[in-house]
Amino acid sequence: MRPQLMIGNKNYSSWSLRPWLAARHAGIDFDEIRIPLYVPETAAQIRRYSPSGKVPVWREGDFAVWESLAICEYLAEQVPTLWPSDPKARAVARSVSSEMHAGFTALRTGMTMNARARGRKVAETPEIKADIDRIAAIWTDCRQRFGAGGPWLFGTFSVADAMFGPVVLRFVPYGVTRPGVVDDYVANFMADPHLQAWIADAEQETEVLEQFEVGR
Ligand SMILES: N[C@@H](CCC(=O)N[C@@H](CS)C(=O)NCC(=O)O)C(=O)O
Numbered sequence: 001m002r003p004q005l006m007i008g009n010k011n012y013s014s015w016s017l018r019p020w021l022a023a024r025h026a027g028i029d030f031d032e033i034r035i036p037l038y039v040p041e042t043a044a045q046i047r048r049y050s051p052s053g054k055v056p057v058w059r060e061g062d063f064a065v066w067e068s069l070a071i072c073e074y075l076a077e078q079v080p081t082l083w084p085s086d087p088k089a090r091a092v093a094r095s096v097s098s099e100m101h102a103g104f105t106a107l108r109t110g111m112t113m114n115a116r117a118r119g120r121k122v123a124e125t126p127e128i129k130a131d132i133d134r135i136a137a138i139w140t141d142c143r144q145r146f147g148a149g150g151p152w153l154f155g156t157f158s159v160a161d162a163m164f165g166p167v168v169l170r171f172v173p174y175g176v177t178r179p180g181v182v183d184d185y186v187a188n189f190m191a192d193p194h195l196q197a198w199i200a201d202a203e204q205e206t207e208v209l210e211q212f213e214v215g216r
Helices: 014-026 042-049 068-078 087-102 105-110 126-146 159-171 181-190 193-204
Strands: 004-007 031-034 057-060 063-066
Touching: 004 014, 004 042, 014 068, 014 159, 014 193, 042 057, 057 068, 063 068, 068 087, 068 159, 087 126, 087 159, 105 126, 126 159, 126 181, 159 181, 159 193, 181 193
Parallel strands: 004 031
Antiparallel strands: 004 057, 057 063
16 A cells, blocks of 8 residues: 555645655655645544644554654655765754754744745744744755755755755745845755646645735
8 A cells, every 4th residue: 555645735734845845855655635724624634644633644554654854754764865874964954854843933924835826025024034044044054064066955855955845935935035055945946846746736726725825
């Protein structure tokens, strides 16, 4: 039986995008089950699959892994190249992935992910600006020390890139630019065929969740 990844709306579900990108880049076959979020049926549908009541969830029959970063870790057990091979690079990749998983609340709530929107405008409050500055510092440090001149944070695609993918789908719709590493990384990521496939699917979705349509 093929593994299944339960995800939310591709336009809005930033947490779902992370393990989806990791599995696609790792070449792991899976079926995706999309559960539209924040409609009356959502809670009951998610509960059928997810112990935490949230997506994403990775399932292999009765076995479930939940929490985006834990799913990425599980996928990396099968395809170790999802983490850098050098122990110090791997430790830093885990540090920035955990930092992303646990933080950046102002950016995540003020600039909600919107895969298909363009030309939105949200004021960069001091809190949002601080998050953007910290992300810029992380991307610059990782690419300078470990990027090996490639498009990704640690040379080849890693869990760290999967964790920051949804940031790209925040910077693009709200026009967040920073000359240099940030703009370069965003452009590289936007050219990724897997991210493009996700965006194409988001463009086909018909649900509009007003609470996430900010900056119009
Ligand atoms: N920390 C979790 C966050 C998961 C999460 O918040 N998922 C949202 C969708 S992006 C969800 O399931 N919302 C449905 C709900 O809360 O009812 C992770 O990393 O997977």
